[in-house]
Amino acid sequence: MGIALQQTLGGVGRCRGIGLHCGQPVAMTLHPAPPNTGIVFRRTDAGAEIRARWTSTTESALSTVLSNGEGIQIGTIEHLMAALAGSQVDNAVVELDGPEVPIMDGSAAPFMLMIERAGIVPQDAVRRAFKVLKPVWVSANGASAALLPEHGFSMSFEIDFASRAISRQDLSIVFDSDSFKSEISRARTFGFLHEVDRMRAAGLARGGSLDNAVVVSGDTILNEGGLRYADEFVRHKLLDSLGDLYLAGAPIIGHFRGLRSGHLLNRKLLEALFATPDAWCKTTLSRADAVDSLMWRERSRASA
């Protein structure tokens, strides 16, 4: 079992779409980046560069927003971050000519395709990760998020909504190299029709439509084509959380448990982890083989 190497894109990837909240057209270009760059966002229209780290995020509940502290923001980065994490891309520069990552179809699938087409290439640097050594958790208003020690990387999430279109959904997943793409990446963002007017009045969800979100009205799903997975809602929460966790700056070895958690709590969880020096350590990753292809892990022994 060899040491895993950092990865970047083999070429450039491009897409164009509208921002979910700003409602404006945005062009996005993904570029390869040197080892140890991490994921860096650039706004070409504002001449700003922001590293994709939890320390650069704002207190935003509905999406994950980066800020340079001087008024320049980059919104709705979480689905792209999930695609980069799920594709095991360590280093990339994301260029945007507007204030928000395009929402595309509301999932991470279009970004997975972009990354696949650009290609993924190994680099001459060891792949590092953060290993959880002790349980860390945060909670607020009946929601909670936790990181627990684990040999590999796994996530579980539970949601409970009054709407019978969603109700209670609980899903646990151990990530291997394919599971993000097949089990999670196509899950779309969702919202309730009764919240749309309030969000629009607050200047949010201006680009939202049935083309980029599952919209629930009472107990009914309004999208003509229905759902992509029977439990698409909880799968999207796992997608969001993976994207938020990648703001640690490297993969995490451990188990994430979310209970009705959201972007704000996920950010507080990373804050709590890094504020507890004996709860984590840095480690290097080993290369997955065909038999035991956990997405990332520290040791060669498979975890249950």
Ligand SMILES: [Zn+2]
């Ligand atoms: Zn989302």
